[in-house]
Amino acid sequence: MPGLISQRHRHFEKLLEKAEPLPDLVTAVVCPEEPVSLDGAILAAEHKIIEPLLIGHPEKIMAAAKELGRDVTKFEILPAETARDAARMAVELVNEGRAGAVMKGHLHTDALLKPMLDKTTGLRVGKRFTHVFVMDVPGVVHPLIVTDAAINIAPDLETKVHIVQNAIDVAISIGIEVPKVGVLSAVETVTPAIPSSLDAALLSKMAERGQIKGGDVDGPLAMDNAVDLGAARTKGIRSNVAGRAEVLVAPGIDSANMLAKQLAYISHAEGAGLVLGAKVPVILNSRSDSGMARLASCAVASIHYHRTVGSQL
Numbered sequence: 001m002p003g004l005i006s007q008r009h010r011h012f013e014k015l016l017e018k019a020e021p022l023p024d025l026v027t028a029v030v031c032p033e034e035p036v037s038l039d040g041a042i043l044a045a046e047h048k049i050i051e052p053l054l055i056g057h058p059e060k061i062m063a064a065a066k067e068l069g070r071d072v073t074k075f076e077i078l079p080a081e082t083a084r085d086a087a088r089m090a091v092e093l094v095n096e097g098r099a100g101a102v103m104k105g106h107l108h109t110d111a112l113l114k115p116m117l118d119k120t121t122g123l124r125v126g127k128r129f130t131h132v133f134v135m136d137v138p139g140v141v142h143p144l145i146v147t148d149a150a151i152n153i154a155p156d157l158e159t160k161v162h163i164v165q166n167a168i169d170v171a172i173s174i175g176i177e178v179p180k181v182g183v184l185s186a187v188e189t190v191t192p193a194i195p196s197s198l199d200a201a202l203l204s205k206m207a208e209r210g211q212i213k214g215g216d217v218d219g220p221l222a223m224d225n226a227v228d229l230g231a232a233r234t235k236g237i238r239s240n241v242a243g244r245a246e247v248l249v250a251p252g253i254d255s256a257n258m259l260a261k262q263l264a265y266i267s268h269a270e271g272a273g274l275v276l277g278a279k280v281p282v283i284l285n286s287r288s289d290s291g292m293a294r295l296a297s298c299a300v301a302s303i304h305y306h307r308t309v310g311s312q313l
Contacts, residue, residue, distance in 0.1 A: 009270055012270060015134075016295060016299050022302055024045075025300075027102065029041045029053065030056070030083070030102060031053045031107040032105040033056045036106075037064075039294075053076050053098070055078045056079075056086050057080065070308075083111045088110055091122060094279055095123070101282070103282075109150065113282075128162035129282075130163045130167070132148070132167050135263055136272075138267065143176070154253070157203075159248065170274065171246060174303055181246075181249060184221060184250050184251060185202065200221070201220060203219060221242060231243065272299055273289075274304070280309055281301035282299075285297055
């Protein structure tokens with residue numbers, strides 16, 4: 001696949017190298033009924049990262065495969081007339097132990113997540129659902145995790161605790177031993193007039209007290225002194241995180257989404273998208289994602305599953 005190789009970034013290549021030897025992750029692919037979403041699942045299957053269960057309208061799936069020039073007869077196709085039916089079936093497959101991940105196809109994210117959030121039959125495990133982008137940014141020596149850019153619109157402090165903890169957990173899964181978490185605000189000082197700076201300070205203290213585990217959390221940090229050591233030193237900030245952050249926690253969905261898209265479209269980064277906090281990883285991709293981004297999303301899901309859920313089976 002020469003076209004794909006030219007788009008690769010070194011951090012994502014390492015994730016693929018880590019994921020490919022693992023057992024194929026059985027993945028419920030919901031509504032892969034148009035070429036882009038179907039091709040992502042097939043590509044990950046070819047790399048031995050996932051074993052897709054294609055859920056949706058069979059005729060639409062076959063039409064998408066024909067348009068791609070791909071053969072899907074070797075994959076199991078589970079008929080579902082509507083997106084709602086397909087999403088519910090994916091949840092059932094997970095609850096039955098037949099699938100270890102869910103992958104978004106051609107449907108709205110809300111429609112995908114709604115049955116997962118059902119208090120009785122869904123995939124809740126006592127955590128908030130949160131979103132992470134694991135990003136491969138040219139010139140940055142480590143993967144950069146941005147959260148939450150897709151699920152929680154204006155998270156309160158309790159939700160931010162889950163956002164930070166889920167991001168730490170996935171960072172550890174991909175090989176960052178003690179993730180450095182920068183909680184972002186417009187300023188790097190605690191300022192009562194800026195609520196995000198107060199939340200950042202509280203999250204930092206909660207991590208210090210063990211209420212958030214596994215990472216080194218510092219905030220508030222402005223973007224410059226979170227990722228640039230020179231900026232941190234110029235402003236007199238001394239911490240293990242300042243200037244070295246590997247996880248960036250934005251105040252809300254607006255800022256997180258803008259940050260991720262700026263990195264993608266101006267800094268030429270690739271982003272692997274996941275929803276965490278459910279019983280299994282949920283792979284989210286955009287129609288505009290490259291083949292490498294789709295592969296990396298599946299790779300992160302597989303690595304995280306085998307370190308957490310799979311290790312407990």
